[in-house]
Amino acid sequence: MTQTFPDGQHVTPRPARGPDRVALTGRDVDVVPLYPAAHGDALFEGTAGAANDVLWTYMFDGPFRDRPSFDRALEWKATSHDPLFFAIVDRSSRRATGQAAFMRIEPTHRVIEVGSILYTRPLQRTRGATEAMYLMARYVFEELQYRRYEWKCNSLQAASRTAALRLGFPFEGVFRQHMIVKGRSRDTAWYSMLDSEWPARKAAFERWLSPDNFDAHGRQKTALSGL
Numbered sequence: 001m002t003q004t005f006p007d008g009q010h011v012t013p014r015p016a017r018g019p020d021r022v023a024l025t026g027r028d029v030d031v032v033p034l035y036p037a038a039h040g041d042a043l044f045e046g047t048a049g050a051a052n053d054v055l056w057t058y059m060f061d062g063p064f065r066d067r068p069s070f071d072r073a074l075e076w077k078a079t080s081h082d083p084l085f086f087a088i089v090d091r092s093s094r095r096a097t098g099q100a101a102f103m104r105i106e107p108t109h110r111v112i113e114v115g116s117i118l119y120t121r122p123l124q125r126t127r128g129a130t131e132a133m134y135l136m137a138r139y140v141f142e143e144l145q146y147r148r149y150e151w152k153c154n155s156l157q158a159a160s161r162t163a164a165l166r167l168g169f170p171f172e173g174v175f176r177q178h179m180i181v182k183g184r185s186r187d188t189a190w191y192s193m194l195d196s197e198w199p200a201r202k203a204a205f206e207r208w209l210s211p212d213n214f215d216a217h218g219r220q221k222t223a224l225s226g227l
Contacts, residue, residue: 015107017144019084024135026091027209028128031100031135034085036074039096043087044070046097046120055118058157060181077101083116088123088132097123100136104150112140113150117160127209130224133167134205141198148192155187164191166225168201 021033044067047055056062064070077085083101090097101116114136123129140146151169153160165171169191178188193201207213208224215221 016110016146018107019102024139026131026135029132030089031086031132034078034087036078039087040074042095058154110147112146141195147195151191152188155189169193
């Protein structure tokens with residue numbers, strides 16, 4: 001029999017911790033506080049030029065035509081607290097290959113969002129790309145004690161919507177005419193993961209990330225969505 005709560009399920013009204021500028025260590029990547037001096041060169045090289053304009057299509061900023069404008073944006077990101085930006089660093093090359101941020105941070109309600117995710121081409125569709133999202137989710141649920149972890153994207157951004165579902169964020173709906181970004185109307189697709197769902201999601205992540213799930217050529221044996 002399903003238990004019902006006419007006035008809402010009781011929740012202990014303790015706030016979550018706000019995220020810190022911490023280093024999250026993985027096997028293939030580390031997620032570390034974003035520092036322009038340490039990460040600027042690699043991130044600019046990986047995102048600059050007309051061929052990479054597509055990386056910025058659904059971002060709030062970019063593309064950047066010159067290094068000074070890129071550096072100004074990176075300096076702002078490095079000092080921002082909400083969004084709180086991190087660099088994704090390849091452990092083999094020690095070069096930054098992407099960025100991601102915690103945003104819309106609401107400790108009172110224990111809700112936090114992951115967003116502003118930008119993967120350079122060397123990071124896309126790699127084990128490290130998934131590991132970065134696992135490391136951030138684990139930090140949110142296990143160390144900071146949030147109840148709800150959100151993922152939002154432009155409803156036209158098919159790749160992000162596919163990624164959200166693959167990573168275990170159920171689809172919740174679309175907010176129509178939610179934003180104006182770069183002079184264009186944005187309908188926003190909402191996804192979320194709950195603390196009650198995290199143990200199963202964590203187990204799936206860890207099975208997928210295990211070296212045993214990859215052959216000698218680095219190809220997955222079982223898809224994350226199948227675990």
